[in-house]
Amino acid sequence: MRGIEAAGVCIPRLRISADAVADAWGRFSGTGIEEKAVPTADEDALTLGIAAAEAAMAEGGVDPRDVSLVSFATTTPPLEEEALAPRLVRALGLSESVSVRTHAQSTLSGAQALSACLSATSPALAVASDLPRGDPAGADHPFGAGAAAFLVTDSAAVTHLDSATYVDEFPGVRYRERGDDEVAGLGATAYERDAVRTSVIEAVNRLDADVSNVHAAAIHQPDTRTPTRATRGLPLDTEPLRRGTVVDRVGDAGAAGVPLGLLSGLASARGDDRTLAVFFGSGGGATAMLFEGSADAGLDDQLDRGERIAYPAYLRQRGYVGGAEVAGGGAHVSLPSWRRSLDQRYRLVAGTCPRCGSLAFPPEGVCPECHRNVDFDRVELPRVGRVRAVTVIGQGGAPPEFTDQQRRDGAYGVAIVELSTDDGSATLPAQLTDVDPETVAVGDEVRAVIRRIYEQEGIPRYGVKFTPTGT
Amino acid sequence: MTEAYVVGAGQSPFGSFPDESYRSLFETAFERALDSVDGGFERERIEEAFVGTLGVGGRQLGLSGPAVTEHVGLHGIPTTRVENACSASGFAFRNAVTAVRAGLADVVLAGGYEIMTDTGSDHTKWWLGVSGETEWERLSGTTFAGVYAQMASAHMDEYGTTAEDLSRVAVKNHRNGARNPNAQLGFECTLEDATSAPTVADPLTLYHCCPTTDGASAVLVASEEVAREVTDRPVRVAGMGASSDRVGLFQRGTLTGIPASRRAAERAYDEAGIEPGDVDFAEVHDCFAIAEIVAYEDLGFCERGEGGQLLRDGVTDPDGALPVNTSGGLKSKGHPIGATGTGQIVEAFEQLRGGAHTQVENPRYGLAHNVGGSGGSATVHVFERSAEGSA
Numbered sequence: 001m002r003g004i005e006a007a008g009v010c011i012p013r014l015r016i017s018a019d020a021v022a023d024a025w026g027r028f029s030g031t032g033i034e035e036k037a038v039p040t041a042d043e044d045a046l047t048l049g050i051a052a053a054e055a056a057m058a059e060g061g062v063d064p065r066d067v068s069l070v071s072f073a074t075t076t077p078p079l080e081e082e083a084l085a086p087r088l089v090r091a092l093g094l095s096e097s098v099s100v101r102t103h104a105q106s107t108l109s110g111a112q113a114l115s116a117c118l119s120a121t122s123p124a125l126a127v128a129s130d131l132p133r134g135d136p137a138g139a140d141h142p143f144g145a146g147a148a149a150f151l152v153t154d155s156a157a158v159t160h161l162d163s164a165t166y167v168d169e170f171p172g173v174r175y176r177e178r179g180d181d182e183v184a185g186l187g188a189t190a191y192e193r194d195a196v197r198t199s200v201i202e203a204v205n206r207l208d209a210d211v212s213n214v215h216a217a218a219i220h221q222p223d224t225r226t227p228t229r230a231t232r233g234l235p236l237d238t239e240p241l242r243r244g245t246v247v248d249r250v251g252d253a254g255a256a257g258v259p260l261g262l263l264s265g266l267a268s269a270r271g272d273d274r275t276l277a278v279f280f281g282s283g284g285g286a287t288a289m290l291f292e293g294s295a296d297a298g299l300d301d302q303l304d305r306g307e308r309i310a311y312p313a314y315l316r317q318r319g320y321v322g323g324a325e326v327a328g329g330g331a332h333v334s335l336p337s338w339r340r341s342l343d344q345r346y347r348l349v350a351g352t353c354p355r356c357g358s359l360a361f362p363p364e365g366v367c368p369e370c371h372r373n374v375d376f377d378r379v380e381l382p383r384v385g386r387v388r389a390v391t392v393i394g395q396g397g398a399p400p401e402f403t404d405q406q407r408r409d410g411a412y413g414v415a416i417v418e419l420s421t422d423d424g425s426a427t428l429p430a431q432l433t434d435v436d437p438e439t440v441a442v443g444d445e446v447r448a449v450i451r452r453i454y455e456q457e458g459i460p461r462y463g464v465k466f467t468p469t470g471t
Numbered sequence: 472m473t474e475a476y477v478v479g480a481g482q483s484p485f486g487s488f489p490d491e492s493y494r495s496l497f498e499t500a501f502e503r504a505l506d507s508v509d510g511g512f513e514r515e516r517i518e519e520a521f522v523g524t525l526g527v528g529g530r531q532l533g534l535s536g537p538a539v540t541e542h543v544g545l546h547g548i549p550t551t552r553v554e555n556a557c558s559a560s561g562f563a564f565r566n567a568v569t570a571v572r573a574g575l576a577d578v579v580l581a582g583g584y585e586i587m588t589d590t591g592s593d594h595t596k597w598w599l600g601v602s603g604e605t606e607w608e609r610l611s612g613t614t615f616a617g618v619y620a621q622m623a624s625a626h627m628d629e630y631g632t633t634a635e636d637l638s639r640v641a642v643k644n645h646r647n648g649a650r651n652p653n654a655q656l657g658f659e660c661t662l663e664d665a666t667s668a669p670t671v672a673d674p675l676t677l678y679h680c681c682p683t684t685d686g687a688s689a690v691l692v693a694s695e696e697v698a699r700e701v702t703d704r705p706v707r708v709a710g711m712g713a714s715s716d717r718v719g720l721f722q723r724g725t726l727t728g729i730p731a732s733r734r735a736a737e738r739a740y741d742e743a744g745i746e747p748g749d750v751d752f753a754e755v756h757d758c759f760a761i762a763e764i765v766a767y768e769d770l771g772f773c774e775r776g777e778g779g780q781l782l783r784d785g786v787t788d789p790d791g792a793l794p795v796n797t798s799g800g801l802k803s804k805g806h807p808i809g810a811t812g813t814g815q816i817v818e819a820f821e822q823l824r825g826g827a828h829t830q831v832e833n834p835r836y837g838l839a840h841n842v843g844g845s846g847g848s849a850t851v852h853v854f855e856r857s858a859e860g861s862a
Binding site: 337338388397399401428438442 | 623717
C-alpha cells in the first residue's frame, strides 16, 4: 500500500522561551507555546529541508537515483522567484530526470507536497520546511521553524488511507503582501476562528472514514488552542490532539507545522493506530489525511536537544537586527564557477588518481601527489571526518562576505577537516556550525551538513559545513 | 655567469602615512637606496626595474610598475610589476639578480611598495583575504590570520608549541624594532602583553599578528664590474632559491610547515655552498608569530617541532648564536606587502656593512626569507659580506 516508508525531521538547535519574548515585550501572543525553534544565520528553508530529507532517505530503503518526484513546500523560500527543489536534488544526489515541484504561498502547501507524492506511483519525496517571519512586536511571537520530510513509496510502513479537501474563499486569516517578508493577520478573531473551524470540519467530514478512534490528530497549529477550537464538534478527545501537537515546543512552523505534528503522532502510534492530519490555509480551505501505522523520525530527540538563547540573540539570529551591507564587497567567485563546484560542496566528490591512487580534493588540475595530468575517478568522501587544524574567527576578523553572518551568529570556527577513505585522505577547509567554536579541538570528529555559505549578487550559495558528531 | 651584488638599499619608514602616496613613499625608498651607495649613484645607470606590489586598495592595479619608476625619473626603462602576494618583492629581487647574472643588464632596480592603512576596515579585510585560495579557503570564512591560526593549532597539537612561544616571537621582534627608526610598531612589549592581548584568530592574539602598513623599499643590484667601481663594500648574492606551491594551506599535505620555504632554502644553501649553521643572521617572514617558528624549521635552523625551543633558549635573540629579525621583522617593523621582500634585504645589506640599528657582531652570511600567502610562494636569498676590497 502507498504511504510513508520513512520520515526525517530537522528542528534548528536554538530555542527561545516564550518567557524571554514576554520579558522583552511585556506580553507574548502565542497561546500555549512554551518555547520555539530559532533558525541560525546559516539556516533557511532549503537547509532545514535538506537535513530532513537526508534523514528520511537514510532511514528508507530507496536508492536516491530511484526517487522520481520531489515536492517541496515552504512559505519562506530563500528567493521569491526561482525553483528551490533543484538545489535539494543536487544536494541529495537525486536523479537528473526527477520531477520537481515547489509549493508555496500558503500553510496548506505542506498538504499539497504530501498529496502530490501520495498520488504518484513511484518513490517520491515530500519536504515541508518553513521559518515564517512577522513584526517582532507581535506577529512574530509565535513563529518558529522546522522541517519534515516523507519518503513515499508503495511498500510503506505507514499507509495512507484517505485524503479529502474542502475549498471556499476565506481570505485575510494569514497573509503576506507582495514584496513583504512579514506575515500578518487581519485580527478579526471570530471570523478567523470560523474560517479555520469550518474548513477543518468540512475537510474531515469528507473523509471516507471514522475519525473518532484516531490515536493522534495533527491539526493546523499556529498555537495550542487552535487545534481544539477547530475540531469542536468532531469526535476527537484531547489526548489525540495532544499527540499531534508540537507547536508548544517548535513554535508556529507555517507549512511545516502540521507535517511535524503528523510526525509526532506517528512516533507514538503502535501497530495499526491511525493518525489524522488536517492542514488549513488562509485563502482558504483545508486538506485532511488519514494514515495507519507508525514511524519514528527522531523528533523527540531533536526537541530535547535545544539550546536556549536570549531575546537579543534571537533578534540577531533571525536577522531582525544586525544585518548590514558591508563596504568592499565579497570574494568574487562567479556563479558559473561556483556551480562547477557543486558536487564538491554538496556531495564531497573527490578524485582518485588512476596512476598513483592519491585522493584529490577538489579534483582539478594534476594529481597532487604524482603531478600527472590524469582523469580522476570520482569518489564521494565520507561525511564524517576529523579536525586537523582549527581557529576561531572573532568579531572583526571575518572577510566582508561573512560580516553579516558573524553579526547574527557571532564568532565562528574554521577547521581543516580530514576525510579518509581506504585509499587515503583528503583535506578541506570549512566552517564549523551548530557549536561553540571554542570547544572544538584538533582531533575532534565532525560530520558534514549543508548550510548557507554566503550570498553574492543577491543569490544565496550553499555548501558543506561541519558540526561535531557529539551534537 | 657574472656574480650579482647589492650595491645600495633603502626603505621608506614603515607605518601609516596619510600624507604620503605610494609614489612618494617609493621615491623616499629609491632616493635612500641611491644615497646608500658609497660614492653616490646616478639613476641613469639603472637599465631595468622589477617592482613588487599586490595593489592593495586597487589604487593602480594596472601598470603599477611604471607608475612608480617613471615617478622617480627612471624614464623609459623596461619595468615589470611582480605579483606574488607578500613575496612580490622577494621575487622582484630574484628577477633583478637573474637579469644581472645573465648579463642582460649591469644595474637593475628591485623594489616594492604598498599602501594599506587608508581604506575602511571592510575594504582592508577584503584585500587581506585575496591571496588565500579563494574558492575554498577564503569562502570558509578566513583571512590570513585565520589560515596561520590553523597552522598554529596544528603545530601546537603536533609538537606542543605553546601560546607563550608565540608571544616570545613578539617580545623579541618588538625589542629589535624599538631600535629601528623605520619600524611601524617601534615599542617593546612583555610576554604578558602579548599573551593577554585580544584574540584575532584563536590561538593568535593581536601581538602575534603583523600590522597593516604603508611603505616602500628599493635595492640596487649590480654586476661585479659595476659593484667594484661604485663601492668597496658590496654585498654578494651568494645563493638564491625560490619555490611555489598550491595556494591553499589545505592543499599541501602538511599543516605544520611551508614546503616552498624548505625547497627555496635548500637551493639557496646549495648555491651558496653553505649549511644552515653557517648563517650569522636572518630576516624571516614573520607575518604571524607561528610563521617565524615554522620558518626556523623550514630553513633548517632546528629540527621539525623545535622552533619554540630555539626561542626559549634565546638562540635567535640579537646576542644569540643566530639572531633573527634584527630589524623588528614584519611584526614590529611592519608588513607593507609588496615592499616586504626587498625591505628585508635592506636590513641584510646594512648588517653585512656594519650599519644596522641592532648590529650583529661581524657577520659573514645573512639570509632573507620571504613568503607569499600562507606558502604558495617563497624566496630565500643568502648574502655574503665581501672581504675588504675583494669585490
